[in-house]
Amino acid sequence: MKDYKIMGINLPVYLGLLAVLIVAIVMDVLPAGMIGAFAFMMIIGALLDVIGNNTPIIKTYFGGGPIVVIFGSAALVYFNVLPESVVKNVNTFMKGGGFLDFYIAALITGSILGMNKKLLIKASLRYFPTIIGGVTVALIFVALGGLLFGQSMSESIAYVGIPIMGGGMGAGAVPISKVFASGLGIAAEDVLSKLVPAVALGNAMAIVAGGLLDKLGKARPELTGNGKLMEVGDEDLHEKIDPNEKLDISDYGIGIAIACTFFAFGVVFGTVFNNITGVDIHSYAWMIISVAVAKAINLLPRKFEQACASWYNFVAKNWTAALLMGIGIAYTDLGQVIQALTPLYILLCFLVVLGAIVGTMVVGKLMGFYPIEAALTAGLCMANMGGTGDVAVLTAAHRMELMPFAQISSRLGGAFIILLATFLVPIFF
Structure with missing residues (x-):
């Protein structure tokens, strides 16, 4: 067992780190800020990930580690296992500290700039x-x-279909509740209380479905590109890297700077656009568009594109379990999921997720996409909880390279659902 590794760390050393962390938590002296948050989320998240990836049935049919990390950490909060100080610190780090945005910025920038432009x-x-x-x-x-x-x-x-397909909470259920409130003449809070359980339950089902689609791809290999979206022979969406163009450690700094600046540009442009038009489109959407334009017109030198791609790979490899831990604690209310578990409600949520899969597999095939990759990105990443759900679904399906298209679904697709709700309310209610 001494050669067994967690997080790339030999088991005896890992257990030593875990012991220090547990003592700090029990004594309620775990450092505040990013030090305590990173230590807790990385070490415990890696342990839950290993458990999920080695648990029969769960590893085979339900996505393995990501499911256990998200819902295991949510259960730690729900059953009051963790001290309030730890929960509060993780919430602050994920939301106020912007770790989720930092992670998503790296993935969007690196994955798009690392793509084959023509494809x-x-x-x-x-x-x-x-x-x-x-x-x-x-x-x-x-x-x-x-x-x-x-x-x-x-x-x-x-109350079920639109919120699940709406792109999450902040960019989905919240603005949708305001659209409904305005059209129906009732308080937005009352509408939101009906939308939240659907979003949470749909997100859970989408994550599970991601793992099941990965399983389907192994059983029916003709349905999947194993991470490639388009049926384009031997080509894929990633640029071929010249082995002579070696990167060094300073290039990670370049990747961080460029990713954060693109995120800032998305916020700036979104604010200006909203002030001029009155239409609020999420900053992630503008970030995706700006990075895609930069890629299309070759705005950045190739080395800088590779630096962003390398930074994205670093983030995805080292911090995904930690991020999923944060998602479980800060964004997943297990109580809301449990309260929503009536037979009819579960059935309706299931039908939404199933419809998203079926519709995108069929249309995606007609558009020249692999059905499973189309269902994961254009389907499940519409039905999950925005950026957090995108990470969880693609991790469960082992296809994180599809993140740019997942983000298009969550952000631009979510904006489409808000517009759709705006038109449907006066017609049907």
């Missing part, structure tokens, strides 16, 4: 019809399911 443009033109196909089938499925069990089609679409 990126080609895939994007076919991607939005795939999203629309998934949304359409998902809303049809939930409407018919509600009608079959005595619930109105409009109510099923409004």
